[in-house]
Amino acid sequence: MKCRKCGEKAVINMRHHKLALCQKHYLEWFIGQVDKTIKRYRMFRKKDKILVAVSGGKDSLSLWDVLLRLGYKADGLYINLGIEGGNYSDISLEKVEKFVAQHPGAHLHIVDIKTLYGRSVPELARESHRGKRICALCGLVKRHEMNRVAYEGGYYAIATGHNLDDEVAVLFGNTLRWQTGYLARQAPVLPSTHPMLARKVKPFCRMYERETAAYAILQGIDYIYEECPYAVGSTSILYKNLLNELEEQSPGSKLSFYLSFLQAKENEQICFMGEEASPELHPCEKCGQPTTAPRYCAFCRVIYKLRENGI
Numbered sequence: 001m002k003c004r005k006c007g008e009k010a011v012i013n014m015r016h017h018k019l020a021l022c023q024k025h026y027l028e029w030f031i032g033q034v035d036k037t038i039k040r041y042r043m044f045r046k047k048d049k050i051l052v053a054v055s056g057g058k059d060s061l062s063l064w065d066v067l068l069r070l071g072y073k074a075d076g077l078y079i080n081l082g083i084e085g086g087n088y089s090d091i092s093l094e095k096v097e098k099f100v101a102q103h104p105g106a107h108l109h110i111v112d113i114k115t116l117y118g119r120s121v122p123e124l125a126r127e128s129h130r131g132k133r134i135c136a137l138c139g140l141v142k143r144h145e146m147n148r149v150a151y152e153g154g155y156y157a158i159a160t161g162h163n164l165d166d167e168v169a170v171l172f173g174n175t176l177r178w179q180t181g182y183l184a185r186q187a188p189v190l191p192s193t194h195p196m197l198a199r200k201v202k203p204f205c206r207m208y209e210r211e212t213a214a215y216a217i218l219q220g221i222d223y224i225y226e227e228c229p230y231a232v233g234s235t236s237i238l239y240k241n242l243l244n245e246l247e248e249q250s251p252g253s254k255l256s257f258y259l260s261f262l263q264a265k266e267n268e269q270i271c272f273m274g275e276e277a278s279p280e281l282h283p284c285e286k287c288g289q290p291t292t293a294p295r296y297c298a299f300c301r302v303i304y305k306l307r308e309n310g311i
Helices: 022-039 058-069 085-101 112-119 121-127 131-153 166-177 180-185 210-219 235-249 252-264 296-309
Strands: 012-014 019-020 049-053 073-081 108-112 158-159 199-201
Touching: 012 210, 019 022, 019 058, 022 058, 022 210, 049 131, 049 166, 058 073, 058 085, 073 085, 073 112, 073 131, 073 180, 073 252, 085 108, 108 112, 108 131, 112 235, 131 158, 166 180, 166 210, 166 235, 166 252, 235 252
Parallel strands: 049 073, 049 158, 073 108, 158 199
Antiparallel strands: 012 019
8 A cells, every 4th residue: 555645655544534654644644633633622832831641651652752843842740650560660661761861851750659658559549448449549649640740840731642542432431321520521621720720631632542553653652562450351441442343344433423522512512401510629738739528639538548547
């Protein structure tokens, strides 16, 4: 198969776009598509400081690479969760540090959860009796630390590497259960609702996972291939597999599903009735981050409950 632009041998064929490209033109196309997404949803501007949440995987490292190539002021944030299975966290950090070494001028923040709070995320889950909800606890910890670092560093937005497959799997699951609260909030941009909460943006929201993987490989980015050991058997992986079967039979279905949802929201063709107004935020008495809970935020309730109990 030949590249549609130059006639050279194509390295990727994207049936949903009816487009085959060589390495050079694919990399140019990919960067251009991400740039269009940033501008389409007004995620941030060239003068804004961006904090990229990096995990060592293909999506987050590719996102950081693209933003640097586009000339954005993008710094990285790696949160060491202390996941032991297969030395997952250690290997992830090695991949991130290798990326930084290959990108002169790239600045990286490293947050070590066990060093800061005395427990790794798996230890927190076990000792706070949340062993069966480690993914929820992990998300809570990451959100807290991303918001803290972004606020302290004066960052305008936090960028994550969520790709189209991630977004469609979440949309599919929320639609199945008609979880209107989550559906109402799902979007490429989650605006800031408080000075201490940076906006969250997803520049890869229209890029297939296969496309981000191809970008990482063709750009020579070394990333961790293994999934988090705690993700095994998750419903999101089940939904991705189901949606991949649909995509195989009908190329472009995932992109159409996601974009149609966003378009319907934008045009107010769908609304989510019965949603309560956002509750009032107040500072957590421990960390100062805004929360709706009395006295302490959810993060501090976990951390300081252990300390108060002498664990």
